[in-house]
Amino acid sequence: MDTKGAPPPKPLGPRKLFLSAPDPLHSTVLPKTMIRDVIPRRSQLDLLSKSNQPKRSIQESQEVIFRYLLTIVKEWQPSEVLGEFKRLFIYHVDSASSEALQALYEVVFANNDQEFRNxxxxxxxxLINNWDATRQHQPxxxxxxLFEDAAVTRQTASPTLKRLxxxxxxxxxxxxxxxxxxxxAKYDGPxxxxxxxxxxxxxxxPQYTDLQNPRxxxxxxxxxxxxxxxxxxxxxAMYIARSQSGSQPQGKNPQNPTTLGDGVLRLIKTVVARRGPFSYVNLANIFINQTRDLKYRDFKKSLLEYLLFSINNPELVELLRKRLPEKLEGLYDRYDDEPIQSALLLRTCNRLIDFLTIENGQEPSSLFAQLLSQGNPLTIVIVLLKIILICRNARTYLETRIGELVRYYGNYPEEECQWIVHxxxxxxxxxTIYAENVRYNLVRMPEDVPLPDNNQYKIFSQLRYEEGAEAEVEELPEVAIEPDLNPEEGAD
Incomplete structure (x- = not known):
C-alpha cells in the first residue's frame, strides 16, 4: 500500500481509565491516593527490593535511619520533620532520602516485628529528645x-506495605x-x-530502668x-508557703498540687513531727549500726522489729507480724550463717518491697490489699520509707513497683479506686519530705502570730545543702541493679 503523501496519523489523546463502564450521569474522577491503593502496583518499598545495593545487617540499616532522623531534626523545622516521618513510616512514599527508605525496606524485609518496633x-x-531539649512541645x-492517622488502616495491594x-x-x-x-500527658489539663x-x-x-529499651x-x-x-x-513548697501566709486575696486560694485538699497540711505536720531521737532517720541509722556484724538469720529478725517499731496501729502490726516472718524466714536461707553485707541487704529490701506491693510482677500482692483495706495508708507508706532509709539503692526498685501499681489500677475509673489514689x-x-533534697521543719510560732488554721505550728521548707547525719535524704541513684551475691549463682 502506497502511503506516500498520506497525512500523519493524529496523535492519540490521553487514555481514559475506567474501573467499570462509565456512567455519563455519575462519572467521577478518582483521587490519586485512591487510584494508588485500588490499582495493583508496587509501592516504593516493593521497588526497592530490586535494588542492587550490597546487603547490610539489620543493625546497619537501623543506624542509617537513626542518623538520618538525627540530622534532619537538628536542621529542619519540626513541621518538615513530621512530614518526613510520615512519608517514611506512615505513607512510605516520596521520602527525601532514598537511602533511608532503602534501609527501612531492609528492616521490613527481615520480617522481624520486634526489630521493626525497636x-x-x-x-x-x-525526635522527642531533641524537641524537648529545645522546649518544642507541640511537635x-x-x-x-501520627499513629492514629487513617492511612495506618488503609487497604493496599502491596504485600510489603501491608506488613508495614x-x-x-x-x-x-x-x-x-x-x-x-x-x-x-504532662501537657494535658487536669x-x-x-x-x-x-x-x-x-x-x-520502668521505662528508664529497662535496659531493653532504646537509650x-x-x-x-x-x-x-x-x-x-x-x-x-x-x-x-509554694502551696505550703502561700496557704500559711494568710495574705491571699479574698476568693483566690493557692493551687494545691495534691488531691487531699487542706488535709495535706495536717499530713505534712504529722509526718514532719517525728523529729529528735525517734525520727525515722535516726531510727534507721541506729538499726544500721546495731546490725552491721549480725548473721543474716539474726538480721532478718531485727529487721522485722525495726519495721514495726513505733507503728501506732495494733491491727496492722498484728497482720505484719503474722505475714512477714513467713516471707523472711526462708528468704536466702543459704546465707543465714553469713554476716549481712550490702548486696544481700539490697536484695532483701527488694524482696520486702515485692511482698508489700506487687509480688508476682503483675498484680498487687494480697498483703498490699489487706494493709490498705484495714487502715490508714500512711502506715504502709512509713514501712516502705523505713526500708529505703536503710537501703537507699532500693528506692528505684520501689518506684518501679509503685509505677506498676499505678498502671494496674489505671484500668479502673477514679471513683472505683479512691483508696489507691489516697x-x-x-x-x-x-x-518528697524524706527522700528528696528539700528539708521540711515544723516551727512553733509565738501566740501573737495568727495562722489561718489556728494552729501555732508552721511548716517551713528549704533546700538541703549540708552533708551530715541526715545526708541519706539526698537524691538517690537513678538505677540500682541487684548485684549477684555469688558470681557462680544466678539471681533468685
Missing amino acids: TLKRSCYI IRELVG RQWIHDFAKSKDYDDLKLFV DQSHWSQRYTSYLLV EQREAARALAKQLRDKFKFDL FMEVFNITF
Missing part, C-alpha cells in the same frame, strides 16, 4: 498523634505506645487527663520523670 521506638525518641504531641501498616497498627495498640503517650497521669513520674521509672527512650523517660518530680516539689498522694508527699 526501630520505630528509637526513631520516635530521637511531640503531633508525633504521638499492620506492624504500625499493632504498635498503636501496644504498651509501647502507651509509654510514648506519657510524654504528652480535666483532660486520666487520674493515673498525676503519677506519671512513677509510670516512667534515647531511657534518657527521655529519666529527664521527664525528674522534671515532674521537681515540679511537684516546687508546687508543694495511698499515692500520701506516698508522694511522704517521700
Whole structure:
C-alpha cells in the first residue's frame, strides 16, 4: 500500500481509565491516593527490593535511619520533620532520602516485628529528645498523634506495605505506645487527663530502668520523670508557703498540687513531727549500726522489729507480724550463717518491697490489699520509707513497683479506686519530705502570730545543702541493679 503523501496519523489523546463502564450521569474522577491503593502496583518499598545495593545487617540499616532522623531534626523545622516521618513510616512514599527508605525496606524485609518496633521506638525518641531539649512541645504531641492517622488502616495491594501498616497498627495498640503517650500527658489539663497521669513520674521509672529499651527512650523517660518530680516539689513548697501566709486575696486560694485538699497540711505536720531521737532517720541509722556484724538469720529478725517499731496501729502490726516472718524466714536461707553485707541487704529490701506491693510482677500482692483495706495508708507508706532509709539503692526498685501499681489500677475509673489514689498522694508527699533534697521543719510560732488554721505550728521548707547525719535524704541513684551475691549463682 502506497502511503506516500498520506497525512500523519493524529496523535492519540490521553487514555481514559475506567474501573467499570462509565456512567455519563455519575462519572467521577478518582483521587490519586485512591487510584494508588485500588490499582495493583508496587509501592516504593516493593521497588526497592530490586535494588542492587550490597546487603547490610539489620543493625546497619537501623543506624542509617537513626542518623538520618538525627540530622534532619537538628536542621529542619519540626513541621518538615513530621512530614518526613510520615512519608517514611506512615505513607512510605516520596521520602527525601532514598537511602533511608532503602534501609527501612531492609528492616521490613527481615520480617522481624520486634526489630521493626525497636526501630520505630528509637526513631520516635530521637525526635522527642531533641524537641524537648529545645522546649518544642507541640511537635511531640503531633508525633504521638501520627499513629492514629487513617492511612495506618488503609487497604493496599502491596504485600510489603501491608506488613508495614499492620506492624504500625499493632504498635498503636501496644504498651509501647502507651509509654510514648506519657510524654504528652504532662501537657494535658487536669480535666483532660486520666487520674493515673498525676503519677506519671512513677509510670516512667520502668521505662528508664529497662535496659531493653532504646537509650534515647531511657534518657527521655529519666529527664521527664525528674522534671515532674521537681515540679511537684516546687508546687508543694509554694502551696505550703502561700496557704500559711494568710495574705491571699479574698476568693483566690493557692493551687494545691495534691488531691487531699487542706488535709495535706495536717499530713505534712504529722509526718514532719517525728523529729529528735525517734525520727525515722535516726531510727534507721541506729538499726544500721546495731546490725552491721549480725548473721543474716539474726538480721532478718531485727529487721522485722525495726519495721514495726513505733507503728501506732495494733491491727496492722498484728497482720505484719503474722505475714512477714513467713516471707523472711526462708528468704536466702543459704546465707543465714553469713554476716549481712550490702548486696544481700539490697536484695532483701527488694524482696520486702515485692511482698508489700506487687509480688508476682503483675498484680498487687494480697498483703498490699489487706494493709490498705484495714487502715490508714500512711502506715504502709512509713514501712516502705523505713526500708529505703536503710537501703537507699532500693528506692528505684520501689518506684518501679509503685509505677506498676499505678498502671494496674489505671484500668479502673477514679471513683472505683479512691483508696489507691489516697495511698499515692500520701506516698508522694511522704517521700518528697524524706527522700528528696528539700528539708521540711515544723516551727512553733509565738501566740501573737495568727495562722489561718489556728494552729501555732508552721511548716517551713528549704533546700538541703549540708552533708551530715541526715545526708541519706539526698537524691538517690537513678538505677540500682541487684548485684549477684555469688558470681557462680544466678539471681533468685
